[in-house]
Amino acid sequence: MGDLARSTLAARLARAYRRTGADLPGGDTRPTHGAQMEGWFWRFTDAARGQVVLALCGINQHPDGDWATVAVAAHPGTVVRAAAVDGASASATAFEIDVPSVLRADERSLTVTLDDVALEVELDEVVPWPLRFGAGGVFSALPFLGQYWQPHVLGGRARGGLRIGTEERTLDGADVYAEKNWGAGFPDRWWWGQAQGFTEPEVCVAFGGGRLRAGPIGADVTGCVLRHGDTVVRFAPPTARVQPTVGGGRWSIVARRPGWRLELDADGGGRTPAVLPVPIPAERRNVDRDLEHLAGHLRLRVHRGRTLVIDDASAWAALEVGSTDVAQARTLATEVGVVPERVG
Numbered sequence: 613m614g615d616l617a618r619s620t621l622a623a624r625l626a627r628a629y630r631r632t633g634a635d636l637p638g639g640d641t642r643p644t645h646g647a648q649m650e651g652w653f654w655r656f657t658d659a660a661r662g663q664v665v666l667a668l669c670g671i672n673q674h675p676d677g678d679w680a681t682v683a684v685a686a687h688p689g690t691v692v693r694a695a696a697v698d699g700a701s702a703s704a705t706a707f708e709i710d711v712p713s714v715l716r717a718d719e720r721s722l723t724v725t726l727d728d729v730a731l732e733v734e735l736d737e738v739v740p741w742p743l744r745f746g747a748g749g750v751f752s753a754l755p756f757l758g759q760y761w762q763p764h765v766l767g768g769r770a771r772g773g774l775r776i777g778t779e780e781r782t783l784d785g786a787d788v789y790a791e792k793n794w795g796a797g798f799p800d801r802w803w804w805g806q807a808q809g810f811t812e813p814e815v816c817v818a819f820g821g822g823r824l825r826a827g828p829i830g831a832d833v834t835g836c837v838l839r840h841g842d843t844v845v846r847f848a849p850p851t852a853r854v855q856p857t858v859g860g861g862r863w864s865i866v867a868r869r870p871g872w873r874l875e876l877d878a879d880g881g882g883r884t885p886a887v888l889p890v891p892i893p894a895e896r897r898n899v900d901r902d903l904e905h906l907a908g909h910l911r912l913r914v915h916r917g918r919t920l921v922i923d924d925a926s927a928w929a930a931l932e933v934g935s936t937d938v939a940q941a942r943t944l945a946t947e948v949g950v951v952p953e954r955v956g
């Protein structure tokens with residue numbers, strides 16, 4: 613077998629492996645894997661102006677053609693615009709997403725137009741994911757898991773703004789965070805959080821958890837990621853232990869790995885969460901079962917060895933719970949202060 617043939621075979625095997633949802637160490641998680649659901653998420657935290665903006669795009673497979681879940685939400689005002697849109701596409705070789713007339717994104721830009729809302733942002737000084745394995749550690753390389761999660765931008769600066777009707781909000785200088793999740797769909801129940809806007813500017817923390825399934829086997833799994841300046845720390849099994857306590861409108865995480873201990877405690881700050889869409893890929897529709905505080909309070913303490921390296925707080929944390937089951941989602945809604953009838 614010649615060099616060209618071996619190279620072609622290796623590329624085919626790599627593509628086939630990636631279609632299982634897994635990534636080789638050092639691989640780029642941002643292009644589509646071809647999973648039933650591929651979701652991209654951006655968050656812009658502007659502590660100086662007291663505002664937060666998020667955007668999301670999920671591309672969902674269906675026999676009649678791929679379709680997209682698109683949403684934009686903003687604080688203050690708990691502005692939410694969401695839609696299910698036909699005709700979405702994403703590249704398998706580059707970070708390029710296209711939902712015609714609604715959303716376009718790549719590694720340096722994002723534009724979204726939904727109803728009376730228009731978001732246009734360029735990303736500068738991006739801090740990318742630096743580790744060879746993803747946020748799930750060795751689990752990032754295991755095929756056929758029900759859900760994968762990967763932060764891929766842990767800092768940066770936004771240029772651009774958001775228009776809501778006739779109101780213009782600049783996002784120049786806002787902190788940037790971006791992540792991706794993909795798999796068969798959302799887990800039965802999940803919890804998630806992310807925060808920037810600390811007193812110390814180069815701090816970013818994110819966590820995500822839910823029911824992780826591999827065939828008939830399932831377990832509740834939570835991962836956590838910390839950026840502190842040039843240092844990025846991943847807390848994921850089997851090298852780390854992450855203990856979440858989520859309920860009653862509070863999110864608490866205790867994460868340990870050799871040489872590190874992270875503790876965070878968060879709540880919604882007395883504000884009512886936004887209700888965001890969750891795709892049901894096979895039914896070609898969204899449901900309102902994702903409950904997210906756009907600007908919650910989060911206290912973060914991190915020890916490196918015996919040294920306390922972070923003791924800080926943010927008033928701009930995203931804090932989320934949700935369930936694909938409508939009855940459970942309504943129970944969660946009551947806990948976080950959302951009228952249950954808004955969930956369906």
